[in-house]
Each structure stands twice: as C-alpha cells, then as structure tokens.
Amino acid sequence: MSQLFGCCRVVFNDALAYCQEQYRAGNKKPNSNELSKRLTELKKTEEKIWLGEVSSIPLQQSLRDLEQAYSNFFKSCKGQRKGKKVKPPKFKKRKSKQSARFMDNGFKLYPNSDYIYIAKIGDIKVVWSRELPATPSSATLIKDSADRYFVSFVVEFNPQPLPENQNSVGIDLGITDFATLSHGEKIKSPKPLKKQLKRLRRLQRNLSRKQKGSKRREVARKKLAKLHAKISDTRTDFLHQLSTRIIRENQTIVLEDLNVSGMIKNRKLARAISDLGWQYFRTMLEAKSVMYGRDFRVIDRWIPTSQICSCCGFRGGKKELNIREWTCLNCGTSHDRDINAAINIKACTEQCRSVAGGHSETLNGRGEKVRCDSFSRNK
Numbered sequence: 001m002s003q004l005f006g007c008c009r010v011v012f013n014d015a016l017a018y019c020q021e022q023y024r025a026g027n028k029k030p031n032s033n034e035l036s037k038r039l040t041e042l043k044k045t046e047e048k049i050w051l052g053e054v055s056s057i058p059l060q061q062s063l064r065d066l067e068q069a070y071s072n073f074f075k076s077c078k079g080q081r082k083g084k085k086v087k088p089p090k091f092k093k094r095k096s097k098q099s100a101r102f103m104d105n106g107f108k109l110y111p112n113s114d115y116i117y118i119a120k121i122g123d124i125k126v127v128w129s130r131e132l133p134a135t136p137s138s139a140t141l142i143k144d145s146a147d148r149y150f151v152s153f154v155v156e157f158n159p160q161p162l163p164e165n166q167n168s169v170g171i172d173l174g175i176t177d178f179a180t181l182s183h184g185e186k187i188k189s190p191k192p193l194k195k196q197l198k199r200l201r202r203l204q205r206n207l208s209r210k211q212k213g214s215k216r217r218e219v220a221r222k223k224l225a226k227l228h229a230k231i232s233d234t235r236t237d238f239l240h241q242l243s244t245r246i247i248r249e250n251q252t253i254v255l256e257d258l259n260v261s262g263m264i265k266n267r268k269l270a271r272a273i274s275d276l277g278w279q280y281f282r283t284m285l286e287a288k289s290v291m292y293g294r295d296f297r298v299i300d301r302w303i304p305t306s307q308i309c310s311c312c313g314f315r316g317g318k319k320e321l322n323i324r325e326w327t328c329l330n331c332g333t334s335h336d337r338d339i340n341a342a343i344n345i346k347a348c349t350e351q352c353r354s355v356a357g358g359h360s361e362t363l364n365g366r367g368e369k370v371r372c373d374s375f376s377r378n379k
Helices: 003-024 032-044 048-052 058-078 197-209 217-250 270-276 278-292 337-352
Strands: 098-103 108-109 115-117 124-126 138-143 149-154 170-171 179-181 254-255 295-299 325-327 335-336 352-354 360-362
Touching: 003 048, 003 098, 003 138, 032 048, 032 058, 058 098, 115 270, 124 337, 170 217, 170 337, 179 337, 197 360, 217 278, 254 278, 254 337, 270 278, 278 295, 325 360, 335 337
Parallel strands: 170 254, 254 295, 295 360
Antiparallel strands: 098 138, 108 115, 115 124, 138 149, 170 179, 325 335, 352 360
C-alpha cells in the first residue's frame, strides 16, 4: 500500500508539474486524454518503469482528481462556482494524507468475511464499522498523517425518512455553551483543543528540536499527528451525536446564519470558535435533514435575537457579551441571554421560505438582501 500511495502521489505531482510547465510556455492546459497518454509513455521509460508494478486504476483516478481540481479553480475564477475562492491545485506531500481510489473492477468483497481483495495487492483484513447497505461502486484506500489506514466505499441507497412529529427547535450557538435550545436546554462542548493544548505545545516544541530528516523527528511528527487526530475525532463524534439527536427529536430545526469566517479573524476568539466547529455542525444538520425528511431553516444573521424580548417583542438595545441575564424594560420579564435568543430564532420561522430538497431559509439567508420584518422595529 505504501508503494501504491507513492505511485499515485508521483503521478499527480508529475502531471501537475507538466501543466505548470505548459502554462509558463504560453500553451493551453493539457486535457485528461493528453495526460493519460503521457502516463502510458512514462511507464515504458526506465526511470518510471516501477509505475507498472501497481494497478493502473488509481493512477488514472489521480489524473481525474487533478482535472477536477483545475475545473473547480477555473470555475471559481470565472464566478461560476459559489462559495469561497478555490486556489489552484498544489503538490502532494509524502507525510500528508494519502489516498488511492479503485473502481468496481479493482476490488472485490467477500460475503461474510473480514477481508477485501485489492488489485495487485491481494487480500487485506479490515474491521467493519458498519454493514454496507448496497454494492459499492468504488473503494478508496486512505492513510492519514498519523499512519492510520481506512477504506471508504461509495454506495447508493435511499434512507428511510423518520416519522414526522410536531416538535420544532431554535438553536443559539455560543462559546460558553456550544448550543442553547429554545426549550431551555444548554449543551456544553467537549472543547478538545483547549483540553489538549498543553500537551500539544509540548509535542510541538519537541518536534521543533529534532533535526530534519532524522528518525527521531519522524517519531515526534507521528506523536503530534496522532494527538491532532484525537482532537479532531473527539470534536467530530460530539457533533455527530448532537446533530443526530436534534434531527430525531424535532421536525423543524432553525439555526442562525453566522459569519464564522469573519468571526475567526478576531484573534482573541479565533481559537475558541475554531475548537467548537460551528460550520461543521450546520453542515451536518443540513445533510441529515435532507436524509431523514426534516425541515432545516436558517434565519438572517442580522436579526437582533439577543436584544429583543421574547415575551413582548420590545427591543432593548445592544448588550455587551458579559451580560448573560437582563430584564425587559417594557414587561419586566427576566431573561437568560442565550435562551431568549434561541426562542427568538425559533419564532422567526414564519419569515422563512421553503426551497428545494426540503430545506428552508430566510429570504436573505444565502445572500439576498431582504430582512425579517417581525423583528425590525420595537413593538
């Protein structure tokens, strides 16, 4: 497998270098057919004859990945791709994440067995995390920077929608409490980066002292990579469990559209916000809502949910972050800041519109300059 990963990396980097060379010469970028013919010629040379010792399927997939990366970059430059600007493809590193993708003619599954067959590698023992719901169309061998091996399958299946209920919930995301639900529940985050920060600094200092290229530096690098993997796995597990519970318990889920990329530019809060994984949590809720037939809605980020009384609708003005409880000057009701915001988020669902796929969003939830009228003035 190490040889296979190395060959896929060499094919990708060599094709990328050739494309950059043609660009500097003033020529057009070679298409996938030209790169495939060039790969066939390279296999016949003495310098790269070892490329023929591995399966040709993942090598061709590496060229397709490069073609897709360039396609995303060109569409982003022309404004045909939504979201953040995509940078051109970069060279792959040996110590980073490695992968090799096989189509259905490059692997074989044995019924009721813990082994899978990979072309030109043989049988590999695996530990199944779940039963495959259908016959896979592709399999990807993955080796992360912590030297952990995974195999990922692509299958096509139709998930069964969950039974409908009449529950709805508004979610207010925060730093002290990861999520505050509109019915009063507050959910703490494990904050794995904050808990492991002292150990992380020690391992980073230990790595910086090692001589580059030495065996001890490689040992120190793996220790640091394993800690990073543990932090990431802890955060992902928490977000998966929480998002699944919310999807199962509620028919309508309402979330606030936060500008996470702008908030992490604040150097005092960047580490804490990144440790929580707000954007990843929203992505999970959105995907699972489509999968299980739930109604996911996103309200406008400019609605002052923390300033408005959820009882009478009076807007009390902007409040500092250290004010966690306040009393309405109009009706005299005492509010918890986060619970009040979550209730207001849930109440704003009437201003949302339904879109394709069962989602809902505010009229400006994804860029349209329309604001909710229900909270735009004092009542």
